Amino acid sequence: MQKDTSITASSLIARNKIIKNGQCIFEYPGNAETLLNETYNHFEIAYPKFHKMDMLCKLGFLAAEILLKGTNHENKYRETETGLVLSNAYASLDVDLKYAKTIQSGASPALFVYTLPNIVIGEIAIRHHFKGENAFFVFKQFDGNFMAGYVNHLFGNHLIKNCICGWVDLFKENYRALLFLVEKDNPENAMAFTAENLNLLNLPEHG
Amino acid sequence: MEKLKKQIIERLNLKDLKPENIGNDQPLFVEGIGLDSIDALELIVLLQQEYNIRLSNAEDGPRVFYSVRTMADYITAHSGAVKVSP
Amino acid sequence: MSSTSWIAGLGIVTAIGKDLHQNFESLTAEKAGIGAMQWLPSVHANELPVGEVKSGNAALALATGLSPKLPRTALLSCLAAREALEDAGWEKNNSLRTGFISANTVGGMDKTEDFFRLFSTNPVAGRLADVVHHECGAITELVADALGIRHFVSTVSTACSSSANAIFTGARLIRSGLLDFALVGGADALTRFTLNGFNTLMILDKEKCKPFDENRHGLNLGEGAAYLLLASDKGMKQLNKIPYARISGYANANDAFHQTASSPEGTGSFLAMKGALEYAGIPPSAIDYINLHGTGTQNNDIAEGTAIQLLFDPAYPKMSSTKAYTGHTLGASGAVEAVYSILAIQHGIIFPNLRLETPMKEFPFQPVTSCLKNQRVQHVLSNSFGFGGNCSSLIFSAA
Numbered sequence: 210m211q212k213d214t215s216i217t218a219s220s221l222i223a224r225n226k227i228i229k230n231g232q233c234i235f236e237y238p239g240n241a242e243t244l245l246n247e248t249y250n251h252f253e254i255a256y257p258k259f260h261k262m263d264m265l266c267k268l269g270f271l272a273a274e275i276l277l278k279g280t281n282h283e284n285k286y287r288e289t290e291t292g293l294v295l296s297n298a299y300a301s302l303d304v305d306l307k308y309a310k311t312i313q314s315g316a317s318p319a320l321f322v323y324t325l326p327n328i329v330i331g332e333i334a335i336r337h338h339f340k341g342e343n344a345f346f347v348f349k350q351f352d353g354n355f356m357a358g359y360v361n362h363l364f365g366n367h368l369i370k371n372c373i374c375g376w377v378d379l380f381k382e383n384y385r386a387l388l389f390l391v392e393k394d395n396p397e398n399a400m401a402f403t404a405e406n407l408n409l410l411n412l413p414e415h416g
Numbered sequence: 417m418e419k420l421k422k423q424i425i426e427r428l429n430l431k432d433l434k435p436e437n438i439g440n441d442q443p444l445f446v447e448g449i450g451l452d453s454i455d456a457l458e459l460i461v462l463l464q465q466e467y468n469i470r471l472s473n474a475e476d477g478p479r480v481f482y483s484v485r486t487m488a489d490y491i492t493a494h495s496g497a498v499k500v501s502p
Numbered sequence: 503m504s505s506t507s508w509i510a511g512l513g514i515v516t517a518i519g520k521d522l523h524q525n526f527e528s529l530t531a532e533k534a535g536i537g538a539m540q541w542l543p544s545v546h547a548n549e550l551p552v553g554e555v556k557s558g559n560a561a562l563a564l565a566t567g568l569s570p571k572l573p574r575t576a577l578l579s580c581l582a583a584r585e586a587l588e589d590a591g592w593e594k595n596n597s598l599r600t601g602f603i604s605a606n607t608v609g610g611m612d613k614t615e616d617f618f619r620l621f622s623t624n625p626v627a628g629r630l631a632d633v634v635h636h637e638c639g640a641i642t643e644l645v646a647d648a649l650g651i652r653h654f655v656s657t658v659s660t661a662c663s664s665s666a667n668a669i670f671t672g673a674r675l676i677r678s679g680l681l682d683f684a685l686v687g688g689a690d691a692l693t694r695f696t697l698n699g700f701n702t703l704m705i706l707d708k709e710k711c712k713p714f715d716e717n718r719h720g721l722n723l724g725e726g727a728a729y730l731l732l733a734s735d736k737g738m739k740q741l742n743k744i745p746y747a748r749i750s751g752y753a754n755a756n757d758a759f760h761q762t763a764s765s766p767e768g769t770g771s772f773l774a775m776k777g778a779l780e781y782a783g784i785p786p787s788a789i790d791y792i793n794l795h796g797t798g799t800q801n802n803d804i805a806e807g808t809a810i811q812l813l814f815d816p817a818y819p820k821m822s823s824t825k826a827y828t829g830h831t832l833g834a835s836g837a838v839e840a841v842y843s844i845l846a847i848q849h850g851i852i853f854p855n856l857r858l859e860t861p862m863k864e865f866p867f868q869p870v871t872s873c874l875k876n877q878r879v880q881h882v883l884s885n886s887f888g889f890g891g892n893c894s895s896l897i898f899s900a901a
Contacts (some may be wrong), residue, residue, distance in 0.1 A: 257432065258431075261454075308695070315461045317458065318702040325659065325661045327888070327889075334758040335758050335759065339756055340755055343755075343891075344658070346659075348657070368753075381427075452764070457702060460704070
């Protein structure tokens, strides 16, 4: 079991707030769609493909953008060195229903393309050119034990040098994204990447 | 073609664009507006739903959807008496 | 302490057979299961050939002891999963730790479609109970309960590479000593949702598919389920039988190119195959057979072929796509093809790439076109490349 991996950044999008490393850096009232679009505008992300994404992908994409902001990630790692391990409970149900409505009148390919939860990983990978190990799991709730075990295993087998992992879930107005950046170095004030710490950070008081 | 531009913008969710931003002869794919293969498929559905035209061969796509004008010409050619007004 | 992942049991149901034996018979008889839709009520019934499991839900329910009202994916999953457990001689009350890692992309969509049709015309129509099992995780839970597996249950949903990923997730858990047995694989039933979706992407062939053929026109959708029971060294001792094979390598990479298309250079495919070989510690020349992802689409076959050329040139192993038999079984495909790869090792047989007439002009190699027996098959590479750029390769080796 890897003892020297640590959580070097975190991002949380929930209840109209954008929280980076425990600090609220933006908030906007309104529904999920409004929040995500305003967040995109506020941080001047300039990635037109964003507007084509379904709600789950917008959520995951933004959570990853916020997570990596200011970390100098693109200069630290090569394309195959970053792992992406995400999970959720609703899979792609939000867009599944939207797509299903279009079948009668003319199935929409742009919606169909999103009817798989791992497309979130695809969008993040395309944006940042990540070609490393990637996986998507469906669980009833965030499982810190599984996540820590699985990701530390990847580090232990030298398959990755850093990992973006966590939870990206959305169904209608019910949304929550909690991502962690996990690296091998151990900066003094960084939290160790363990199941206990993941479960702790997932508690409501933290967001 | 104005109506067609509005339909394209709406169907493809091109939030930052208005009809006046799209030139009649401006390439829609790659350079120009920068649409991709999924957008091409959506345009095929648009032809079917709004104009009742079935493009069954995906390979015709690049030619038909080259620009708004080529799309409009195709629609006119395949709609019988219905002419798409500029 | 790092255990090997032995393959102790196999279970499978596809368009070419309701169990392992039937599937094997069809493979060697070169008998495909693709044809007109018989069970799925769709407006495309006479247009699009599919690889349907030749059973209605009532018959599947009878075979599994589950309710016929359950989603078809759950019925297929249970049938194949149970076969794998029985094949291995696994007992429910053994003292060791068993996990169930199952993949699917469709969930209970077939039931939701029926519900939605009624609900969209009348808000009080449709049985809510039908949609309770809609999402992917529910299918896994249902089947885990039916099988009596509680220690660890998880669902993987990464499109067409889902069950390949489920397989190596199980192998990882065994390797790290967290499980003694891992029942791994996947299931997906045909639904109008997927049929219409793929149709709108214009990648379906209106004829029976021709993977790796110069004149290929797309894929045929299929359905099915397949599972492997993996066992650790300790688990094998308890089962007291000879394993079929072992998992010697696996790797996963992201193509990072497009949501549903592969990069023309096949970057993700290349990284996955190369990674699997490195993990197994064997050179490309040690591979005796590649079970291709080979969907029959213009895009996949050229990307996969390009990656193979880059990795194997000038010495190419024998290869074939068995999707010409079963169609593309989506979430189940990684596991279905894992079972076929293991049968190849067990029997020393290389299954053909049916309906190949004209090899692709881009490549100096082509798949085999007839069933080859008495072959030395020690290492098999199996590819599964999914939407979202998720590319996985598995290597199975003789025990």
